Amino acid sequence: DAMVIQNPRYQVTQFGKPVTLSCSQTLNHNVMYWYQQKSSQAPKLLFHYYDKDFNNEADTPDNFQSRRPNTSFCFLDIRSPGLGDAAMYLCATSVRAFPVSPLHFGNGTRLTVT
Amino acid sequence: AQKITQTQPGMFVQEKEAVTLDCTYDTSDPSYGLFWYKQPSSGEMIFLIYQGSYDQQNATEGRYSLNFQKARKSANLVISASQLGDSAMYFCAMREGGEGADGLTFGKGTHLIIQP
Numbered sequence: 070d071a072m073v074i075q076n077p078r079y080q081v082t083q084f085g086k087p088v089t090l091s092c093s094q095t096l097n098h099n100v101m102y103w104y105q106q107k108s109s110q111a112p113k114l115l116f117h118y119y120d121k122d123f124n125n126e127a128d129t130p131d132n133f134q135s136r137r138p139n140t141s142f143c144f145l146d147i148r149s150p151g152l153g154d155a156a157m158y159l160c161a162t163s164v165r166a167f168p169v170s171p172l173h174f175g176n177g178t179r180l181t182v183t
Numbered sequence: 184a185q186k187i188t189q190t191q192p193g194m195f196v197q198e199k200e201a202v203t204l205d206c207t208y209d210t211s212d213p214s215y216g217l218f219w220y221k222q223p224s225s226g227e228m229i230f231l232i233y234q235g236s237y238d239q240q241n242a243t244e245g246r247y248s249l250n251f252q253k254a255r256k257s258a259n260l261v262i263s264a265s266q267l268g269d270s271a272m273y274f275c276a277m278r279e280g281g282e283g284a285d286g287l288t289f290g291k292g293t294h295l296i297i298q299p
Contacts (some may be wrong), residue, residue, distance in 0.1 A: 100286075102286050104286075111289035111290060111292055112228070112274075112287075112289050159228060169215065169235065171218055171233055172278075172286065172287055176226065177226045
């Protein structure tokens, strides 16, 4: 089955130690997104790629970076994680087409910062 | 201003009853899509149902239906014959624009608990 896969499912990192979360997709969708979801809150869009074009949300901290080396893979890099970055990180994909279509989410990576 | 408003932080419903989860939205774009997602405690975001702004009929998917009232800017989710497995967070979300490249804007969610 075509799907969105996030690894790892759980990630523990130390305060200030860089961490990378990964996402892969077999849907061949041209748009990939990273969302941050803190406990009991709605998901918040960090950035997205339309093909290789990177689109950063205005309020996404500089501490968060992303890479998309090819259509299938996208990475979220947190350069110096703080305690406030502990959250569920959701990767999603979609096509850019009319009419609008749903986003397909991975299972998420739950990040703990110690 | 909030683009998606879900006014029910939590709901308790008896098993087998129908439940309506409220959602209102705000946009000036004539082309948009409205979505409902279910998020169990395990964390994955599961797509349930979609309504396009130009769709004439309300969307239905199995036990899920979307009560779309465009003039009122509401898109309520109706779950018929609720089951224990329906207990989860439910998010209403919107994608704006003809091609919707900017992703989803989510409401704050409704925590639904189905009681036996």
